[in-house]
Amino acid sequence: MAIAKKRSRAPTLDVKVLSNELGATVKEGAVSTARGRYFVTVGATKREIPIGDLNMEADVKPFVGLKVPVIVSGRAIVAIGDLQWKRPPILCYIPPPDLFRRIRGDMRATLVDRYVGEGVIPARLGKQLVERFG
Amino acid sequence: MLPFRSVVLELTEACPHACVHCYNYWREQRARPVTPTTLSRTEIRDLVRRIKQETRLEQVALSGGEPMLRPDLPGIVRDLTDEDLSVVVITSGALLTPTRLRRLPAGTALEMSIFSADEALHDRIAGRKGALRRVIEGATRASRHGCRLAVSVVVNALNAHDVRRALELGIALGAEGFLLNRVNVTRLTLPQAPWLVPNRSQIEEMLAAAESVAAEFDAPIAVSVPIPPCIVDLSPYSHLHFGWCPRGGDNAYYTVSHDGKLRPCNHSSVVLGDIRRESFASLVNGAPARDFWSPLPAGCAACEHPLRDQCRGGCPAASDECYGTRERWDPIVDLTGILTPPSAAAAPRGNRDQGCSPAGTPPG
Numbered sequence: 001m002a003i004a005k006k007r008s009r010a011p012t013l014d015v016k017v018l019s020n021e022l023g024a025t026v027k028e029g030a031v032s033t034a035r036g037r038y039f040v041t042v043g044a045t046k047r048e049i050p051i052g053d054l055n056m057e058a059d060v061k062p063f064v065g066l067k068v069p070v071i072v073s074g075r076a077i078v079a080i081g082d083l084q085w086k087r088p089p090i091l092c093y094i095p096p097p098d099l100f101r102r103i104r105g106d107m108r109a110t111l112v113d114r115y116v117g118e119g120v121i122p123a124r125l126g127k128q129l130v131e132r133f134g
Numbered sequence: 135m136l137p138f139r140s141v142v143l144e145l146t147e148a149c150p151h152a153c154v155h156c157y158n159y160w161r162e163q164r165a166r167p168v169t170p171t172t173l174s175r176t177e178i179r180d181l182v183r184r185i186k187q188e189t190r191l192e193q194v195a196l197s198g199g200e201p202m203l204r205p206d207l208p209g210i211v212r213d214l215t216d217e218d219l220s221v222v223v224i225t226s227g228a229l230l231t232p233t234r235l236r237r238l239p240a241g242t243a244l245e246m247s248i249f250s251a252d253e254a255l256h257d258r259i260a261g262r263k264g265a266l267r268r269v270i271e272g273a274t275r276a277s278r279h280g281c282r283l284a285v286s287v288v289v290n291a292l293n294a295h296d297v298r299r300a301l302e303l304g305i306a307l308g309a310e311g312f313l314l315n316r317v318n319v320t321r322l323t324l325p326q327a328p329w330l331v332p333n334r335s336q337i338e339e340m341l342a343a344a345e346s347v348a349a350e351f352d353a354p355i356a357v358s359v360p361i362p363p364c365i366v367d368l369s370p371y372s373h374l375h376f377g378w379c380p381r382g383g384d385n386a387y388y389t390v391s392h393d394g395k396l397r398p399c400n401h402s403s404v405v406l407g408d409i410r411r412e413s414f415a416s417l418v419n420g421a422p423a424r425d426f427w428s429p430l431p432a433g434c435a436a437c438e439h440p441l442r443d444q445c446r447g448g449c450p451a452a453s454d455e456c457y458g459t460r461e462r463w464d465p466i467v468d469l470t471g472i473l474t475p476p477s478a479a480a481a482p483r484g485n486r487d488q489g490c491s492p493a494g495t496p497p498g
Binding site for chain 2: 108120
């Protein structure tokens with residue numbers, strides 16, 4: 001699947017204005033990286049920063065090692081530093097490219113077993129699915 | 135350069151299913167996959183190139199009907215990926231045979247429908263016996279073929295109780311993205327509303343089920359068809375992504391019918407013009423398109439909800455299809471009985487042909 005890769009950084013953001021709009025609190029977080037993944041630690045909570053077609057690595061890299069303002073809503077990261085996190089545009093009936101996310105193989109396998117057990121997934125297909133995800 | 139990034143191409147009117155919630159105003163079970171007026175592969179390639187020159191096009195959704203019925207679908211997908219476009223094929227999932235998949239480029243994204251993990255219920259909603267069995271076979275094959283899978287769960291009053299299991303089945307089959315769409319009524323489905331449209335508690339039930347799946351499996355779930363927040367408080371569902379009608383904004387997805395007619399979106403029967411004869415820019419900048427994205431419905435003017443400017447009365451196409459005006463709020467608000475509907479500014483469109491009074495009996 002070909003997806004356009006060139007992304008520019010979002011316009012500079014005033015986190016205070018955004019937090020007021022959202023009714024969310026601005027916290028301070030430390031951005032770190034390990035094995036090609038990016039994280040932000042707010043208090044005792046470390047969250048992975050999702051990198052994808054909407055939010056590029058080049059946008060996050062400058063924040064590594066810095067303490068930056070962070071806005072979190074629920075589990076979602078809304079803003080880091082002066083960068084507003086782009087959410088995938090949700091289109092009726094159409095999955096946006098950033099909607100796709102791999103789900104852990106062991107969790108899939110557990111569900112395959114359950115639905116094979118219930119007779120929803122035929123056993124021969126269940127075996128193929130577990131081989132693929134396991 | 136127009137800002138739009140997505141467009142929907144309806145490749146055919148033909149479909150082997152007869153889903154109870156089908157919104158396609160032209161739905162016709164006897165339609166042939168290709169007719170003399172159907173856009174050819176070459177025409178599709180050329181018109182997409184033209185749209186790409188006029189917009190920031192990144193994604194093309196190939197829909198129908200059932201796009202898998204087009205023998206030249208693999209070639210169409212290849213043409214579009216050669217244009218560096220992201221392609222998603224919106225399919226029932228029931229026709230993913232080995233032969234069809236072999237011809238489809240690996241990595242093609244497929245969006246398929248699972249209405250329930252209960253075979254009898256899924257088949258009843260799809261209007262075809264054996265449908266779920268074929269979806270399960272097809273999804274397994276597609277996953278092995280290297281396709282990326284998204285599962286769409288269209289929720290109505292019949293299956294609202296089984297959303298969790300439908301999503302779990304999608305995860306088991308390898309889906310990486312999920313769309314949770316409450317039924318969106320049209321003048322064709324409005325007569326079935328009493329047994330088709332979920333009530334408020336059923337909408338809450340489906341959202342709670344999806345929320346728990348999203349949290350437990352870290353599954354990305356988009357609630358795509360808008361749910362006006364006057365029906366249900368959306369704030370408890372922090373793991374779900376809620377979508378709103380882009381109303382002609384940057385995220386608008388204008389839709390091209392199988393015969394080249396451009397429409398504001400896939401849900402609307404309003405024809406803006408023929409894209410074979412006129413440029414995309416002239417059609418989307420024309421008065422009919424501007425008029426379509428109407429201002430806030432009068433009944434929503436006094437709304438003080440923080441999401442008012444996202445919601446803007448829900449789906450304007452549904453209002454237009456059911457009431458004949460976009461100045462009323464989404465019919466889902468009236469059908470769930472939460473608010474008193476404003477007096478109709480125009481006669482419901484359904485009264486002019488098929489009757490708009492909710493009636494009818496469920497299938498099966």
